[in-house]
Structure formats: structure tokens, C-alpha cells
Amino acid sequence: MLGEKGLNMPHSTPVPPEIIRKWQEIVNLTAEIMHVPSALIMRVEPPNIKVFVSSETKGNPYEQDEVASLDTGLYCETVMKTRQPLLVPDAIRDEQWQANPDIKLGMISYLGVPDRLARWRGIWNDLRS
Numbered sequence: 001m002l003g004e005k006g007l008n009m010p011h012s013t014p015v016p017p018e019i020i021r022k023w024q025e026i027v028n029l030t031a032e033i034m035h036v037p038s039a040l041i042m043r044v045e046p047p048n049i050k051v052f053v054s055s056e057t058k059g060n061p062y063e064q065d066e067v068a069s070l071d072t073g074l075y076c077e078t079v080m081k082t083r084q085p086l087l088v089p090d091a092i093r094d095e096q097w098q099a100n101p102d103i104k105l106g107m108i109s110y111l112g113v114p115d116r117l118a119r120w121r122g123i124w125n126d127l128r129s
Contacts (some may be wrong), residue, residue: 015052020052020053023041023052023053024053024056027039027040027041027053027054027055028055028056028057030055031055031057031060032057036057036109037057037058037059037060037061038054038055038057038059038060038061038062038107039054039055039057040052040053040054040055040062041053041115042076044070044080045067046070047069047070047071048067048068048069048070049067049068049069049070049074049076049077050065050066050067050068051063051064051065051066051067052064054066061105061106061107062105068101072101073099073100073101074100074101074102075088075097075100075102075110075112076112078112079112079113079114080114083114084114085111085112085113085114086110086111086112086113087110087111088100088108088109088110088111089109090108090109091103091107091108091109091110092108097110
């Protein structure tokens with residue numbers, strides 16, 4: 001678990017199904033409006049992070065409940081650690097992001113924001129293109 005600006009979750013809090021359905025509508029609409037193949041809501045379950053809600057859009061390589069290890073250089077880890085929005089227009093041309101694991105999935109642009117309004121700790125909004 002990370003320190004004060006990172007993660008410190010002893011367990012996952014259940015999210016009611018009606019909230020998940022609303023989030024699904026939001027990520028679908030967000031991906032459509034922004035013309036990106038995926039919009040995601042990620043959830044931290046140390047030592048992993050998982051795709052909690054994934055847009056149902058053509059070309060989206062992310063599936064709901066897909067799991068990745070933390071501390072691997074994912075864009076969303078930076079959003080979680082800094083609690084600040086992150087925009088990466090082109091990871092391939094950005095020295096800081098050239099080794100990002102999501103590049104293998106064709107995700108070279110990223111916009112992520114921490115969900116400060118959520119009552120559930122460890123849930124973050126991501127938009128990836």
C-alpha cells in the first residue's frame with residue numbers, strides 16, 4: 001500500500017448495482033462524446049487495480065474485471081498518487097510515458113481524473129484513447 005498521497009485500502013467497499021449501471025451509462029456516453037475507444041472506471045484492490053466499469057464501445061481493448069498489478073507505471077497510478085488530473089497527448093513521444101504498459105494495447109493518449117466525489121475509496125475515472 002502506498003503512503004498518504006497514494007493508496008491505503010484495507011478492503012473494497014461494495015458498490016450498489018444501480019450505481020454501477022449509472023456509471024456504465026456515463027462511460028458509454030463519455031467515450032461516444034469524446035470519440036475514444038474506451039472510457040473506464042478503475043478500482044484499486046491492492047496489490048492490483050482492476051477495470052471496474054468499461055465502455056461498451058467498438059475497439060475497446062479493456063474488459064470489465066480485467067486486473068493489472070500496481071506499481072507497473074500505469075497512467076492511472078499517477079492520477080491516484082498525485083490526486084490530480086493527467087493528460088498525456090502522445091505517450092510514444094513523451095519520455096516519461098514511453099514505457100507505459102498500455103501502449104501495447106494501442107493506448108497512447110490518456111486523460112484521467114481522480115473521482116473526488118465518490119464515497120467509495122479506490123475508484124478512479126479514466127478516459128483512454
